[in-house]
Amino acid sequence: MESNLRTERNQAFVLKETDIDKVWNTMQSDVGEVYAEVSFSDSIERKVKTLGEVLAFENSNKKKITRIGLYARSSSGETISRVVFEDSKYRPIQVSASGIDDVVTKFGDNMSEILDGLKPWYSIISKLDFFYVIGFVCWIAYMLLKIMTPDTPNSNALELVQSIKIIVIVLSVFGIIALSIWGLNRLRGIYFPFASFAIGQGLERYRVQENVRWGVVIAFVVSLAASTVFAVLT
Numbered sequence: 001m002e003s004n005l006r007t008e009r010n011q012a013f014v015l016k017e018t019d020i021d022k023v024w025n026t027m028q029s030d031v032g033e034v035y036a037e038v039s040f041s042d043s044i045e046r047k048v049k050t051l052g053e054v055l056a057f058e059n060s061n062k063k064k065i066t067r068i069g070l071y072a073r074s075s076s077g078e079t080i081s082r083v084v085f086e087d088s089k090y091r092p093i094q095v096s097a098s099g100i101d102d103v104v105t106k107f108g109d110n111m112s113e114i115l116d117g118l119k120p121w122y123s124i125i126s127k128l129d130f131f132y133v134i135g136f137v138c139w140i141a142y143m144l145l146k147i148m149t150p151d152t153p154n155s156n157a158l159e160l161v162q163s164i165k166i167i168v169i170v171l172s173v174f175g176i177i178a179l180s181i182w183g184l185n186r187l188r189g190i191y192f193p194f195a196s197f198a199i200g201q202g203l204e205r206y207r208v209q210e211n212v213r214w215g216v217v218i219a220f221v222v223s224l225a226a227s228t229v230f231a232v233l234t
Contacts, residue, residue, distance in 0.1 A: 059200035
């Protein structure tokens with residue numbers, strides 16, 4: 001009996017050397033011979049045949065790894081499998097296999113356990129889009145302002161100069177909001193990335209980002225605790 005497996009995981013991941021080793025060895029033991037295709041930020045894709053070659057890449061700032069695809073085929077050619085890790089918000093992890101049912105089922109179960117362990121604690125934050133967060137806050141503020149502002153049916157028409165000033169103020173506010181959304185989303189992408197290839201120089205980048213992440217969390221908790229204590233005391 002033949003089976004097909006196709007699944008995608010929309011989760012952030014941290015891929016370290018030990019994790020690649022687990023995935024590689026699992027594919028090799030469950031399916032067969034493995035090879036890899038590695039893409040970099042300089043638009044070059046390299047095909048390698050050994051795990052050592054994958055781990056030997058520098059993964060520097062100028063040539064960051066953006067995608068690692070691992071492929072395996074059984075000696076008889078009846079079963080093939082594929083696991084792709086990609087710096088993509090929409091399809092970060094892709095797993096597929098086809099062939100003999102027992103082999104595909106075993107491969108799927110083993111791979112599922114490994115992928116569960118790649119999910120970092122900040123996975124939810126990495127999906128956060130500040131467009132919706134700030135948009136919701138602005139909507140709440142607008143509703144409160146509308147409720148608190150009394151109706152004035154006998155109001156006079158604004159003069160041209162006053163109208164221009166109001167338009168400039170409104171455009172400035174929208175500009176600040178747009179810039180804030182862009183900046184926060186960019187910082188989120190840097191310090192709470194969807195994909196972390198923590199191999200080579202990428203491991204040090206991951207460690208620095210982790211220190212920043214915990215610094216942000218600790219600062220938030222401290223400020224929240226201080227605000228709570230201040231509110232209780234006053």
